Amino acid sequence: MKKSLIGAALLGFLCLVGSSTGFAQVRGVYWTTSGFGGPFPIVALIPTVPKEKQRDITVPISMWIIDHPKGLVVFDTGNNVAISDGNCKSYWAPGLCDFLQTKQKRSDVIDEQLKKLGYSTDQVKVVITSHTHLDHVGNIAMFPKAIHVFQKKELYQGWWPEKFQGRSSPGVFVMADIMPAREFNYLELEGDYDLFGDRSVLILTTPGHTLGHQSVKIKLASGGSIIMSQDAIWMQENLDGYPAGLNYSVKDYTDSLNRLKFMRDLEGAQLFFAHDQDQYAAKGGRWYK
Numbered sequence: 001m002k003k004s005l006i007g008a009a010l011l012g013f014l015c016l017v018g019s020s021t022g023f024a025q026v027r028g029v030y031w032t033t034s035g036f037g038g039p040f041p042i043v044a045l046i047p048t049v050p051k052e053k054q055r056d057i058t059v060p061i062s063m064w065i066i067d068h069p070k071g072l073v074v075f076d077t078g079n080n081v082a083i084s085d086g087n088c089k090s091y092w093a094p095g096l097c098d099f100l101q102t103k104q105k106r107s108d109v110i111d112e113q114l115k116k117l118g119y120s121t122d123q124v125k126v127v128i129t130s131h132t133h134l135d136h137v138g139n140i141a142m143f144p145k146a147i148h149v150f151q152k153k154e155l156y157q158g159w160w161p162e163k164f165q166g167r168s169s170p171g172v173f174v175m176a177d178i179m180p181a182r183e184f185n186y187l188e189l190e191g192d193y194d195l196f197g198d199r200s201v202l203i204l205t206t207p208g209h210t211l212g213h214q215s216v217k218i219k220l221a222s223g224g225s226i227i228m229s230q231d232a233i234w235m236q237e238n239l240d241g242y243p244a245g246l247n248y249s250v251k252d253y254t255d256s257l258n259r260l261k262f263m264r265d266l267e268g269a270q271l272f273f274a275h276d277q278d279q280y281a282a283k284g285g286r287w288y289k
Ligand SMILES: [Zn+2]
Pocket: 133, 135, 136, 231, 274, 275
């Protein structure tokens, strides 16, 4: 009887420690890039940036690796491996290669990035994709064993984009990126989702850039939170009030940007953008724990 009381007390104590320190939650989050795009004028992406703030930018193509005890997660898979090492025009539309100026080495691609950290593609349990543009969904075909997490609307969008967003392929939606993955396992969401049921990896619906864009918020073991906006916010200039030039809905885009901004302010979270040159230079290529 006494023994079981001590046991119960110990269990209670462990639960308390667990909830206050984030016990057994995310072990770490790694921020990397699938090469770089640019240089190009910032106004090519954000037309409203005023003259005195205009400059040429070279942007990262952000990807994230999340180590959780219940499974390894990749958030966005970058540009397709086929455009590596100067072969852009063999896979993307030549005009897009000329505009985006993407430079990606074979060693920048997600499978090699995982290898550098000591993982293999086979170990990845979940692939979350923010949206179906070519610089985010490019290598989902490398993960046939994973559960692929999309907003259901984004799958509709990927397979049949609005004409004004560039339906003709190859444009910013590349059918060859998603076609080989058609028979994979999809967790099709219609809203926010708590990935492992412990609130440590939250998928946040952030439409506007595309019909079904989604972002991710992580609760780190240290207790801090980070929000990966991906293309809900390209870069600091968007947060400064200059909206992205490519949107499914400007109204939804603005609501989503504000959602993440106020979440950052209320929770004291760090907010990371998809394509911010300065932020990546200062904070990319490292683990967050
Ligand atoms: Zn992007």
